[in-house]
Amino acid sequence: MSLIPWLGKQDGNGTGRTTMTELRNEMNRLFDNFIREPFGAIGDSFAAWGQVMPPVEISETDNEVTVKAEIAGVDPKDLDLTVNGDRLTISGEKRESKETKEDSYRQRETRYGRFSRSLQLPAGVDPQQVTAEHANGVLTVRIRKSPQAAAKKIPISTSR
């Protein structure tokens, strides 16, 4: 997600990874992340410095707007969701268990810590009608559009 290398920061515990392997892994990771998160790679590269920044997908139908966020490893209890006008804020924390914190690692690519994302929703959503569901590390938030905003078919009169 971030263009800033982050594997390099926490080495030095004698994992025995050679510099070339490290460099190759880092390049692979950057490349893959770019493919997987094309916008995240650019847009969030500074904001996400050292942070967890879950990538999102926003889509809409005539009746609702759906926001999905990939948040693997986040306990639903540690998630907080608010809608304020046309802004949806997803925040939370990806926690590390005591056991895994004390482990010694050969390889670390995942991130832990707090995150918060605030997203502008398309106009015409009804903040009263929001449902959220969390499954397999994906948070899905559905916000209904207010009836006025739902697409209306406009008849076109023809004059002879």
Next chain:
Amino acid sequence: MPTETVSEHRTKSETEQTRSGAFFRPNVDIAERQDELVLRADMAGATGDSIDIQFEDGTLTIHARVPERTYGRSLLRQEYGVGDFYRTFRVSEQIDPGRIAAEYREGVLTLRLPKSEAAKPRKIQVAT
């Protein structure tokens, strides 16, 4: 110098394509404990029964089938790709394949690879 006992094995994912969709490479942590290696992979969107794990000749393969996006709705913002997760590793350590355990929760796959007896650190008594 310590040797790298779990290293990535990329050739397969580069050549083996079972369908046109892209494979994604999950981010992985590998922890080493006294008697086991613990591998954790972030694979949001997969389901437990779609994950295929194989260990053969020292090569560990993780493949999760993730259905691609179904459209019919307009995408306003797309920051992540959807598709299969795939990654292979070379494990040169002696692993007991019969006792490999896997668990998938909240988008994270946790694999426990128990070291076989021969690979465990051992304290050797010096006879006096």
